[in-house]
Amino acid sequence: MGMKYVAAYLMAVLAGKDSPTADDLKKILGSVxxxxxxxxxxxxxxxLEGKTVHEVVKEGKEKIKAFGGGGGGGAAPAAGGAAPAAGKKEEKAAVVEEEEEEDVDFDLFG
Structure with missing residues (x-):
């Protein structure tokens, strides 16, 4: 089933129709x-006849909970190669110098 029909149904409910009809969906989809x-x-x-949207959404949430969850998979490990020596890595980090901020006579809020 196309999501556009579900979206049109939900739009009709948001517009105040408790039980939208196929004609309501046709009007909405026809407008675009x-x-x-x-x-x-x-x-x-x-x-969906005889059901409220809130009931359907609640049932759907319960079904989704059964799938478990959590974030996506972890990051992929770096490609092969030998690991650099720890001492060299620390030296490179210490060499990084910060740039000095220049005094600019500019006031964003003035």
Missing amino acids: ESEFDEAIASKLVSE
Whole structure:
């Protein structure tokens, strides 16, 4: 089922329709010159008949919780090669010098 039909259904609910019809979806999708399939819209409306959007969203959240979660996978390890000596790495970090700020007679808020 296309997400555009679900989005149109939710827009109709936000506009104040408790139970949008296929014609409501057709109006919304027609306003943005999108193709409309009566069979898909009718199927969506019939599946959501007698339910509120809040109930459907709550059920969906419960189903998603069953999948577990957490962030994505970890970062990929660096490509092969020998690790540099620790002493050299520390030397390079110490060599970095900070740039001095120049006094500029400029007041962003003045």
